[in-house]
Amino acid sequence: MRNTYLVAAAILAFGAVAMGQTNPAEKTAEQEFKNIQVFQGKPANELIPTMNFMASSLGVECAFCHAAPFSADIKPQKATARKMIQMVYAINKDNFGGRNQINCFTCHQGHSRPTSALNIAADAVAASASAPAAQAPSGRGGAAGAGAAKPELPTAQQILDKYQAALGGAAALNGIKSETVTATRVAGDNSSPETVIRADGKLLITGDRGGSKVKSGYDGTMYWNGTASEARSDSAAQLALDLPLYPGAGLKAEGARVFGEAPLDGKTAYLVAVRSPDGAARYYFDKDSGLLLRIITGAPTYLGTLPLQVDYSDYRAVEGVKLPFASAWSDHTRTWERKVSDIKLNAPVDAAVFVPPPAPAPKP
Ligand code: HEC
Ligand code: HEC
Numbered sequence: 001m002r003n004t005y006l007v008a009a010a011i012l013a014f015g016a017v018a019m020g021q022t023n024p025a026e027k028t029a030e031q032e033f034k035n036i037q038v039f040q041g042k043p044a045n046e047l048i049p050t051m052n053f054m055a056s057s058l059g060v061e062c063a064f065c066h067a068a069p070f071s072a073d074i075k076p077q078k079a080t081a082r083k084m085i086q087m088v089y090a091i092n093k094d095n096f097g098g099r100n101q102i103n104c105f106t107c108h109q110g111h112s113r114p115t116s117a118l119n120i121a122a123d124a125v126a127a128s129a130s131a132p133a134a135q136a137p138s139g140r141g142g143a144a145g146a147g148a149a150k151p152e153l154p155t156a157q158q159i160l161d162k163y164q165a166a167l168g169g170a171a172a173l174n175g176i177k178s179e180t181v182t183a184t185r186v187a188g189d190n191s192s193p194e195t196v197i198r199a200d201g202k203l204l205i206t207g208d209r210g211g212s213k214v215k216s217g218y219d220g221t222m223y224w225n226g227t228a229s230e231a232r233s234d235s236a237a238q239l240a241l242d243l244p245l246y247p248g249a250g251l252k253a254e255g256a257r258v259f260g261e262a263p264l265d266g267k268t269a270y271l272v273a274v275r276s277p278d279g280a281a282r283y284y285f286d287k288d289s290g291l292l293l294r295i296i297t298g299a300p301t302y303l304g305t306l307p308l309q310v311d312y313s314d315y316r317a318v319e320g321v322k323l324p325f326a327s328a329w330s331d332h333t334r335t336w337e338r339k340v341s342d343i344k345l346n347a348p349v350d351a352a353v354f355v356p357p358p359a360p361a362p363k364p
Pocket of ligand 1: 033036037038039040048051052054064071081082137
């Protein structure tokens, strides 16, 4: 079963390449899978991220609920999970206007059997503002709750203005029309070359996985990975974070809330939470330098957000602006880094590179 899990993780990472020729975003779960009872009507493409969400919430692997094949109802844990899913939906419907405020992680916290129902009340507060696996910010429940004086906080607009200034100012940033980034992707002991091209709100990432070339990107209308659309998957969440010309570009003060200060790698960061129709994201800005240190977002699932965190560091001057030369990425199971060796600004980019390769001909 361990192998099955790894295969599932591979499908998740390199996506629809392995999943087939059709665009899974257009199908519902019951059209794509054999034995769907509680997730009927949900987008098929979010099923595997949802399974990862449940497994991570309980701290278990797929085999905890599944014996081969995945569609079979063999283990009692799968039946319990169905009841739990219905319970969670009912709690959210009856109490939270149908929003995914309570999910498996709220109670389970990485254990197959939760130890204390008190976790529900404690986590509902943090979950209301954030991706579920994110830590509660200090300055909210922490120091402030203990009666300490509330730190004087800048507004979201002031934080964003300071960030832009730290990067070189709005005029210099607006002068960036394209970027060609040469980097190394480091995952565990593996290092491989990676190139990132950004222009006209489009993205192309080319890399190397064990000797074979891989490509993913955004063509202005859809995220793609390999040869297929990735409309609603974890890799779409990663690509969305990678799309802007600088981290957090396009972030607006409207709808952003400054939550407090949080310690981060020996620094102090201002924590800014942003809600969007796709979910919530958290941004951590260095209190001293003003630079963006961390973003936490995530991929939607039927139950909540699968968290994705990026830490930016090693900001260096490039032709009048400052850009991060290192980023560390982390989701619920994997971590990897991008180490940049060179960034070229405004080199001509052929628009054709952003077009996804054609899907292979469907099997008869
Ligand atoms: C906590 C229990 C639980 C865990 C852990 C779990 N699943 Fe599931 N899985 C379910 C349930 C329940 C369903 C059926 C959902 C429904 O009825 O709508 C399901 C359905 C599926 C299906 C659809 C099968 C079909 O054809 O009907 C697949 C595929 C699947 N799971 C894969 C996985 C993978 C891969 C993992 C590990 C990453 C995993 N599951 C972990 C409970 C679990
Ligand atoms: C309101 C709290 C709460 C939420 C939310 C919750 N659970 Fe549970 N879950 C429990 C408790 C409590 C138990 C243990 C029951 C027992 O010991 O009999 C449990 C047990 C289980 C078990 C059986 C574990 C075993 O060892 O057999 C599974 C599987 C499970 N939950 C899956 C889920 C999934 C999947 C979700 C999200 C869809 C979820 N739970 C959400 C409280 C919760």
